[in-house]
Amino acid sequence: MMYPQRTCIGCRQTRTKSELIRWSWSPSLGVKIDLEGRLPGRGGYTCLSLSCWEQALKGHRLNRVFRKPIPIPSLDELAEQFLHQSHRKIGSLLRAAQEAGQGISGKKVLSEQLKAGQVRLLLMARDIAEDLKGQYLDLCRKEGIRVRFLPASKRELGTLLGDGWRSALGILGPHLPPKIEGILEGIKNFTVKMPGSF
Structure with a gap:
């Protein structure tokens, strides 16, 4: 059985989609971490690695992924989003x-x-x-x-x-x-x- 593959924006390695974190962008929400894969807008993927996130935020990588110039969020902002969603997700799994x-x-x-x-x-x-x-x-x-x-x-x-x-x-x-x-x-x-x- 073949699983969907995606390429990390940061390290450029190809992995199964389930191993990666989705980033979404829309005009109304901006760049958001999307653990559930349900947010609207275009999507890109990164490994679950701080170094990959740092690379993804460099240069014009996000502009290329989302196909237009966009405001680049800070690493702290994205990390906060990720941790908030992760705590909520693990809470739902334990319940x-x-x-x-x-x-x-x-x-x-x-x-x-x-x-x-x-x-x-x-x-x-x-x-x-x-x-x-x-x-x-x-x-x-x-x-x-x-x-x-x-x-x-x-x-x-x-x-x-x-x-x-x-x-x-x-x-x-x-x-x-x-x-x-x-x-x-x-x-x-x-x-x-x-x-x-x-």
Whole structure:
């Protein structure tokens, strides 16, 4: 099966469309980061890399992509757009996991599922207690479970899941972990420009 290919404005490498970030331009909105691929207007693509974004903003690259002279936004402005959309996107993915029974939290239940090797990805709040973090990490190492830290506090994670404070969330199914990890990697790359949380 062939997947749609696009070329990065910055590094000029061709990749599958799903690996790239869409930039859109319209007279009413200007240049916008379009994680969902739904904004109107012409589109161009970049890798999820700060260096590619810096290259894309140089010279007349965007003018060529959008086929007319346009006001060039700042890197800080685009990074802020990306982080805002990323936090919203990952929040919706975690809620979807919870609603579908693919996201589990609570120390007892989560520990049992980790020991049973049922968790595909463990997500921990940025302010999780050190002793609990150590317990979870030990279990994940034994079972070969991937671990990522969220840019959210325990309070923010709990609010997101419609519950009390939550230190961690285990993802059970095979489909959501790659999407979640991809977004978290992007947040990690761009937080240097614009720190944020959910």
